[in-house]
Amino acid sequence: MLVAASLNDVIVELAADFERAEDCQVFISAGASGALRKQIELGAPCHVFVSADADQVDALIAKSLCDRETRRIVAANQLVLVVRRELLSQGPWPQSLRSSLIRRLAIADPGVAPAGRYARAALAKEGAWAEMEGKLVISDDVRGAAMHVETSAVDAAIIYFTDARRLKNAVAAHTFPPDSHGPIEYVAGIISSTMSTSRPDTTTQAAARRFLNHVTSPQAAVILRKHGFTPPSGDHPAPSDSE
Amino acid sequence: MLDIRLRKRFDAFALDIAAQSDARVLGLFGPSGSGKSTLLNCIAGIVAADSGVVTINGTTLLDTAAPSRSLPIRRRGVGYVFQDGLLLPHLTVEENLRYGWNAHGAAPEFHRVIAVLELESLLRRRTATLSGGEARRVALGRALLSGPRLLLLDEPLTGLDWRLAGRTLAFLHSLLTAFAIPTIYVSHTMSDIMFLCDEAWLLDQGCLVNRGAPRQLLPAAGGPEIDDIYNVFEAVPDPTAPPGITAFRIGAQRLVVADARPLETSPSTTMKSLGGKSTAILSIPADDIILARVQPQGVSARNVLAGRVTHLTHTETGVLAYIDVGSEWIVSITPAAVRELELSPGAEVFAIVKATSISILGK
Amino acid sequence: MLHRDDVTALLLSVQVSLAATLACLVPGVLMGIWLARSNSKLRGFVETFVLAPLVVPPVVTGLLLLILLRELFPALLFTWWAASLASAVVAIPLLIRTVRATVEGIDPRWALVAATLGASRLRILRTITIPLAWRGIVAGATLAWARALGEFGATIVVAGNIPGRTRTIPLAVWTAIQSPTAPSVVPLVIAAIALSLAAVAAGEWLVRHQRHEGPFARHTAP
Numbered sequence: 001m002l003v004a005a006s007l008n009d010v011i012v013e014l015a016a017d018f019e020r021a022e023d024c025q026v027f028i029s030a031g032a033s034g035a036l037r038k039q040i041e042l043g044a045p046c047h048v049f050v051s052a053d054a055d056q057v058d059a060l061i062a063k064s065l066c067d068r069e070t071r072r073i074v075a076a077n078q079l080v081l082v083v084r085r086e087l088l089s090q091g092p093w094p095q096s097l098r099s100s101l102i103r104r105l106a107i108a109d110p111g112v113a114p115a116g117r118y119a120r121a122a123l124a125k126e127g128a129w130a131e132m133e134g135k136l137v138i139s140d141d142v143r144g145a146a147m148h149v150e151t152s153a154v155d156a157a158i159i160y161f162t163d164a165r166r167l168k169n170a171v172a173a174h175t176f177p178p179d180s181h182g183p184i185e186y187v188a189g190i191i192s193s194t195m196s197t198s199r200p201d202t203t204t205q206a207a208a209r210r211f212l213n214h215v216t217s218p219q220a221a222v223i224l225r226k227h228g229f230t231p232p233s234g235d236h237p238a239p240s241d242s243e
Numbered sequence: 244m245l246d247i248r249l250r251k252r253f254d255a256f257a258l259d260i261a262a263q264s265d266a267r268v269l270g271l272f273g274p275s276g277s278g279k280s281t282l283l284n285c286i287a288g289i290v291a292a293d294s295g296v297v298t299i300n301g302t303t304l305l306d307t308a309a310p311s312r313s314l315p316i317r318r319r320g321v322g323y324v325f326q327d328g329l330l331l332p333h334l335t336v337e338e339n340l341r342y343g344w345n346a347h348g349a350a351p352e353f354h355r356v357i358a359v360l361e362l363e364s365l366l367r368r369r370t371a372t373l374s375g376g377e378a379r380r381v382a383l384g385r386a387l388l389s390g391p392r393l394l395l396l397d398e399p400l401t402g403l404d405w406r407l408a409g410r411t412l413a414f415l416h417s418l419l420t421a422f423a424i425p426t427i428y429v430s431h432t433m434s435d436i437m438f439l440c441d442e443a444w445l446l447d448q449g450c451l452v453n454r455g456a457p458r459q460l461l462p463a464a465g466g467p468e469i470d471d472i473y474n475v476f477e478a479v480p481d482p483t484a485p486p487g488i489t490a491f492r493i494g495a496q497r498l499v500v501a502d503a504r505p506l507e508t509s510p511s512t513t514m515k516s517l518g519g520k521s522t523a524i525l526s527i528p529a530d531d532i533i534l535a536r537v538q539p540q541g542v543s544a545r546n547v548l549a550g551r552v553t554h555l556t557h558t559e560t561g562v563l564a565y566i567d568v569g570s571e572w573i574v575s576i577t578p579a580a581v582r583e584l585e586l587s588p589g590a591e592v593f594a595i596v597k598a599t600s601i602s603i604l605g606k
Numbered sequence: 607m608l609h610r611d612d613v614t615a616l617l618l619s620v621q622v623s624l625a626a627t628l629a630c631l632v633p634g635v636l637m638g639i640w641l642a643r644s645n646s647k648l649r650g651f652v653e654t655f656v657l658a659p660l661v662v663p664p665v666v667t668g669l670l671l672l673i674l675l676r677e678l679f680p681a682l683l684f685t686w687w688a689a690s691l692a693s694a695v696v697a698i699p700l701l702i703r704t705v706r707a708t709v710e711g712i713d714p715r716w717a718l719v720a721a722t723l724g725a726s727r728l729r730i731l732r733t734i735t736i737p738l739a740w741r742g743i744v745a746g747a748t749l750a751w752a753r754a755l756g757e758f759g760a761t762i763v764v765a766g767n768i769p770g771r772t773r774t775i776p777l778a779v780w781t782a783i784q785s786p787t788a789p790s791v792v793p794l795v796i797a798a799i800a801l802s803l804a805a806v807a808a809g810e811w812l813v814r815h816q817r818h819e820g821p822f823a824r825h826t827a828p
Contacts, residue, residue: 035784059786104684109767111785137684138768140784153676153683289718316721323722329715333737342733346724389723 001028001211002036002044004052005141006077006115006160007186010227011050011215017223018214024207032113032141040065040191047208050074050188052142053114057187070190074215076230077184078161079118080172082149087156093173097156098131106137106145106157115142118181119158125180160184162228186229188212245269245393245425249285249295258282258449268419270440270457271429272464278449279429280326283395286427287323288316299393299425320347322391322424326398328378330370336381337366343389350390351422359417360384376407380414387422394426400435408435412475413524413605415439431470433461434526438475462529462563462573463556472529472563475604476570477522489603491523494569499545500525501598524604531600532574534564535593536584545598552590555581568594612794614770615778619801622686622761622774623754626693630750634698635743638705639735660699668692668763675764689765689772693754700753701746708742709735741813748809752802775801 003011008030015026029036033051040046040060049066051057060066081094083102090101097105110116116138123129139145142159149157149170157170164172178184190208214220221231248261258278271279284290286297286304297304304321305313322343330339340362344350357363360380365373373381379399386394399415400408412435419426419439430436436443436457443457445464453460462472481497484490491498539547550568557563562581564574572594576586586592608616641653659667671692675682682688716738720730736743758776765772767781775798782791 032784034786038784038786041786056786103681109781109785111781111788136768137766140767151676153672153680287722289722316718317724317726319722320724321722323719325719329719331716331719331734342720343723343725385723 001026001048001050002040002046003028003030003048003050004033004036004114004186005030005143006052006162007050007075007229008143010075010162010224010229013223013227014215014220015211017219018211021214022207022210026211032108032115034112034114035141046191047204048188048211049191050186051114052077052184052186053117054185054187055114057189060189060191065191066189067192068189070188070209070212072188072212072216073185073232074188074212075186075224075232077186077228078178078230079115079122079158079176079181079184080161080164081156081158081174081176082146082164082167082170083156083173084149084152084170088171088173091173094126094128094176097126097128102155103135104137104154104156105132105135106139106148106154106159108142108145108159109138109140113141114184115145115158115160118176118184121181122158122176125176165228185232188215244298244300245427246296246298247282247286249282249292249297251281251285251290251292251295253281256281256449258285260446260449260451262444262451262454264442264444264454266440266442267423268426268428268440268442270436270443271427271446272431272433272436272443272457272461273446274431276448277446279431279446280397281449282446283323283397283427283429286319286393287321287395288314288319289323302392317346320390320392322347322386322389322394324379324382324386324394324396324399326401328375328382330373330378330381330385332370334370335366336362336368336370336373339370339381340366340385340388343385346389347392348390350388353388355421356384356387359421360414375403376411379403379411383414383418387418387424391424394424396426396428398429398431400430400432409524409526409602409604412438416477416524433457433464433470434473434475437461437472438524458565458571458573459556463558472573472575474527474529474532474570474572476525476572478525478570479522491525493548496548496569497546498525498548498596498601499598500601500603501545526602526604527572527596527600529563529573529575531596532572533595534566534574534576534580534584534586535595536586536590538593539595542595543597544595546594546596546601548594548596550592550594552586552588552592554588555586564592566592566594608793608797609789611769612778612797615773615775615794616797616801618686618770618773619755619775619798622689622693622772623751623757625686625690626697626754626757627747627751629690629694630698630701631747634701634746634750635705635736635739638702638746639709639731639739641702642706642709656702657699659696660703664696664757664759665763667696668760671695671760671764683764684766684768684772686765686772689757689761689774690754692760692764693757696757696760697750697753701743701750704742704746704749705739708739708746712738744809744812748805748812751805751809755798755802755805 011028015028019026033053033056037056037060040049049057057066057071061068061071087101090096107119108116110120120129123132137148137154139148142163145157146159146163146167148154150167152169190205216232224231244263244265246263249258251258258281260282273279281290285292292305292307294307296306303312304319360383362380362384365377400411403411416439428436428440440457443455443460444451445453478491478493478498481490481492489500548568550566553565553567555562555564562576562578564576564586566572566574637656641649675688716734717730720734756776761774762777767773767777775794778794779791782788
């Protein structure tokens with residue numbers, strides 16, 4: 001399985017359940033969705049791909065690497081601005097981003113990770129992208145951006161709600177409305193063939209389908225919520241739910 | 244006034260010297276391995292002595308009992324002319340010469356040193372392209388130009404072929420005469436020490452075994468490495484000599500030199516080239532002088548000089564007769580000859596020398 | 607042929623690597639000479655410490671630098687200064703080793719000769735040791751420069767991968783092979799190789815045009 005970085009923990013938990021129920025081993029590799037797609041295109045062995053946006057999966061479908069019928073949305077997320085704890089009261093946010101209080105802002109790389117694109121879109125909607133560009137610290141994936149603000153290497157970061165919940169030294173100061181960046185939906189698909197496999201392995205393919213069903217089951221929805229994700233066709237949790 | 248008290252121990256060798264000297268040029272004579280170079284290295288500071296004191300004209304160079312009074316190498320003011328020359332390879336001749344300029348004290352004037360050592364034409368050259376003799380002269384000049392209080396010459400003639408050695412000897416003489424700097428001159432041959440030095444110390448196995456006037460001390464020193472004795476002396480060109488003849492004056496007598504093995508010019512031009520200088524340095528092997536009690540007639544040799552025996556020294560290999568013909572010469576003869584000719588100090592003798600036996604070393 | 611971002615990465619690489627090499631130069635040469643000539647008991651310890659970045663994984667070096675910078679100069683993080691610093695730290699051991707080996711090969715008698723001619727330690731350094739070690743210094747600096755050009759692990763940790771500011775060539779290539787929408791990485795790779803070859807050629811030129819070199823000059827004792 002190749003999964004978006006932000007999904008790592010929840011997929012690990014779901015996979016543990018799956019392994020117990022079925023007699024099947026799940027190997028998980030997480031990273032920026034764009035990078036993962038590139039890897040699949042280059043032949044990395046993969047049966048299930050979960051991206052933080054639809055573009056990557058759709059691109060694979062267009063290249064006949066991903067099975068169109070298996071495409072489905074498995075979860076949703078929100079985009080938040082987190083700042084270092086001691087800066088929280090110096091709001092209002094996000095307007096105070098422009099002030100000299102914030103010397104550096106971390107986001108994921110827009111060229112490689114959907115989280116970066118969402119962050120750029122959100123800043124552009126605020127009219128702040130041009131101004132903030134000089135203060136940006138760009139990380140390979142959204143987890144890296146979260147680490148930067150957690151270790152106080154930067155003053156603020158734009159990351160997913162699910163990552164922000166777990167930070168100790170930084171708190172969410174503002175949730176970006178969905179219309180500023182578009183819906184953040186995790187799209188999954190079964191990889192039908194990669195350049196490295198000559199024939200799809202039907203047993204594994206069947207297991208992969210069953211795993212996808214597991215991920216979209218009602219039991220999985222509980223676990224998703226627990227981690228701060230929104231199950232498909234559910235309501236987004238409010239920020240105050242996260243503590 | 245040089246005061247040397249040094250002890251230095253190596254694995255197989257121990258140096259132990261304690262002596263003073265007022266000589267302007269002090270000669271150190273001894274076979275290889277006798278400690279001469281070690282002594283120089285200790286004085287210069289390149290090797291640390293185990294114990295001792297060295298002072299020159301009141302300045303302490305080293306004092307192991309009072310290390311604060313010992314000077315570091317760069318302040319000892321010792322001009323060391325190494326046996327290997329050791330010209331800095333990445334600098335030109337001129338840069339080498341100027342490297343230590345005035346480092347230790349008022350140096351002699353640059354152009355004067357260049358003139359005496361005839362280095363003018365070499366100044367732009369790279370050191371790797373110099374011949375052995377040229378490199379030695381540059382090394383000499385370099386040491387001189389640092390204005391040293393003491394000059395150390397480590398076997399400057401060793402390794403040179405006899406012709407070059409003769410020329411270098413002449414240069415050394417000019418140098419030591421022109422720039423009066425206290426000097427220690429090391430050699431394992433005696434003729435150069437006899438010519439250049441005021442006093443000689445004999446070293447053997449790290450110890451000072453004898454000291455005295457070189458001409459008296461060395462020929463009698465003996466030992467397995469005894470070399471041939473050459474009489475090296477200065478002489479003035481003879482103005483009354485007929486053209487085509489190279490001749491010099493010793494006292495009131497004329498010495499004709501054929502020099503069939505010219506150093507660099509033919510006999511006739513040598514005379515011309517000497518025109519600018521006042522004296523030449525000549526060399527006659529002690530073996531090539533024949534003595535007679537009565538004035539010989541009809542002898543093929545061109546030179547018959549009258550003189551007196553000053554003294555006789557008996558050695559393991561024969562007898563050395565010291566004679567005065569206006570210049571003091573050493574003549575080696577057999578004990579039988581001494582008896583037959585009834586030679587004794589004060590006796591009148593005639594010295595017979597072939598013109599071809601005399602070499603002109605330089606000016 | 608080269609994308610605008612590629613040119614930026616190229617220029618940034620040159621800037622960062624040159625600054626790193628220049629920063630290494632004086633301390634590296636002096637340390638190399640000291641290690642070659644010193645009799646101090648500390649020598650072994652210092653040597654191990656100074657050569658450590660050679661054997662420690664660059665990412666680990668980067669992490670240590672990150673912790674250090676966070677405490678002392680947080681303003682440097684994620685700037686090209688940090689990228690230069692990271693490159694300098696991983697490159698300097700190469701310079702030091704090369705210089706040390708060269709100086710060890712220089713006949714110690716030259717320094718003694720200079721001392722008898724009154725030269726102070728500083729003068730000996732300036733006029734004897736450094737000129738005679740020149741080849742080694744240039745070779746070491748070229749090596750260091752090449753290492754700085756290729757530095758990735760430590761750089762990405764302390765300086766991040768920020769286009770226009772710290773995205774040097776290695777980081778740009780890394781990003782390009784990850785990004786599904788990036789333009790072809792081939793022109794940049796060719797430019798990177800060309801740059802490295804230019805570094806080596808520059809080193810050769812410097813050695814050949816040393817001021818006192820002649821075609822048959824030898825630096826061994828006669």
